[in-house]
Amino acid sequence: MTNKENLLKGLVKENPLFVSVLGMCPSLAVSTSLENALGMGMGVLFVLVMSNLIISLIMSNEKLAALVKPVRIPVYIVVIATLVTIVEMVMHAFLISLYNSLGVFIPLIVVNCIILGRAEAFASSNKPLDSVLDGIGMALGFTAAIAIIAIFREFLGKGTITVWGNLVINLKGAFTFIGIEPIGMFVQPAGAFLSFGLILAAVVAIGNKRKEKLAKGAAK
Amino acid sequence: MNSGLKSGLVLLVLGIVCGTLLALVNSFTAPVIAEIEEAAQYDALKEFYYDIEDPNYENFVITSDYDIDKLEINEDGVEGIFVIKDKGSDIIDSLGYLVYANGYSGDAPVLMLIIVEEDMDVIGYKVVSHKETTGFGADIVDNDFNVSSLIDLSGFDGVAGTTLTSNAILECFNIVAGRAGDDFGGGLDD
Numbered sequence A: 001m002t003n004k005e006n007l008l009k010g011l012v013k014e015n016p017l018f019v020s021v022l023g024m025c026p027s028l029a030v031s032t033s034l035e036n037a038l039g040m041g042m043g044v045l046f047v048l049v050m051s052n053l054i055i056s057l058i059m060s061n062e063k064l065a066a067l068v069k070p071v072r073i074p075v076y077i078v079v080i081a082t083l084v085t086i087v088e089m090v091m092h093a094f095l096i097s098l099y100n101s102l103g104v105f106i107p108l109i110v111v112n113c114i115i116l117g118r119a120e121a122f123a124s125s126n127k128p129l130d131s132v133l134d135g136i137g138m139a140l141g142f143t144a145a146i147a148i149i150a151i152f153r154e155f156l157g158k159g160t161i162t163v164w165g166n167l168v169i170n171l172k173g174a175f176t177f178i179g180i181e182p183i184g185m186f187v188q189p190a191g192a193f194l195s196f197g198l199i200l201a202a203v204v205a206i207g208n209k210r211k212e213k214l215a216k217g218a219a220k
Numbered sequence B: 001m002n003s004g005l006k007s008g009l010v011l012l013v014l015g016i017v018c019g020t021l022l023a024l025v026n027s028f029t030a031p032v033i034a035e036i037e038e039a040a041q042y043d044a045l046k047e048f049y050y051d052i053e054d055p056n057y058e059n060f061v062i063t064s065d066y067d068i069d070k071l072e073i074n075e076d077g078v079e080g081i082f083v084i085k086d087k088g089s090d091i092i093d094s095l096g097y098l099v100y101a102n103g104y105s106g107d108a109p110v111l112m113l114i115i116v117e118e119d120m121d122v123i124g125y126k127v128v129s130h131k132e133t134t135g136f137g138a139d140i141v142d143n144d145f146n147v148s149s150l151i152d153l154s155g156f157d158g159v160a161g162t163t164l165t166s167n168a169i170l171e172c173f174n175i176v177a178g179r180a181g182d183d184f185g186g187g188l189d190d
Helices: A003-008 A024-030 A034-060 A062-094 A096-105 A107-111 A113-121 A128-158 A172-178 A189-219 B003-046 B163-184
Strands: A160-164 A167-170 B066-075 B078-086 B092-101 B110-116 B122-129
Touching (some): A003 A128, A024 A034, A024 A107, A024 A128, A024 A189, A034 A096, A034 A113, A034 A128, A062 A096, A096 A107, A107 A113, A128 A160, B003 B078, B003 B110, B078 B110, B092 B163, B110 B163
Antiparallel strands (some): A160 A167, B066 B078, B092 B110
């Protein structure tokens, strides 16, 4: 696999959220605004890239890998938990409003299946550079997916899109135009499942159409 | 050496390295976090000394109108006391108590700011931090608990279904009621 393929596979082909359906708990919980989604994405990017790099470095050394193999899951957890705690402390100190919005979902990055999954399935058996590229691609794919859900939910639920801090795009005019109020349910937990289901259905439909087109092209 | 023992040692070394790294990061984030928490407490104080509806509210700095000393206490449920005096005056205008009591989330107590005057009238109160359950206890922390004086707390309005959180808040008022008289009477000088 080339470096480019390694980087890009996480964005669409193996998107952790829309294809593998991993890491759903934080995705549904924090996608009430685009700002929260981007904040969570940044946290996951840092943790995923660094954990992939560290685990790959450890496992690239044959002698060390032999020693670590029997205790590899505790080793992954220690590395990931350390990185998540660093993210939590830095966010608490320098991004307090984001820290308060994300709340308990920052420490829960430790048990995000995407991070542990990539450590075991990819970083432990690939070179450090490949692992870093895989981490960047997967984290960007996760961020893009969670951002799409957040935009969908925030627009329908509040009629706004909070990009960052005070930068809020007000789209309430669209609701005024059709004569209804924003549908508050979309920023509630039930709205999270509904939004995710609708977006996933759309992604699968687009994927199927594409496959059909490719199959037709091959038949001709 | 037994290979299991060697693996355990590797894990131990990794734990030490990670612990050291966390201590290093903590050494430069902890002071910033402490500053933020103190600023949040001063912001909470500001709400009771300036009209929140006023357009200049954001620019109002409470220390420009009042002299405020914070006493670190950390005993009997009291974390600290803000001694608030009019600018340049020696007479205490009011005392702001940072008090805590255990609610539903036992490990993280409910921390309240309660501001009282010498006649035991309550100027205001606010839950500064808590980790009560979202959808239950967390929803009542901004309630009006019908407390305007510490002389008689029998009118306290608890909320059914969130007994432990309500009790923690009542306990905070009781702590202040138990010591505010002494503190205004010179107890703080000790």
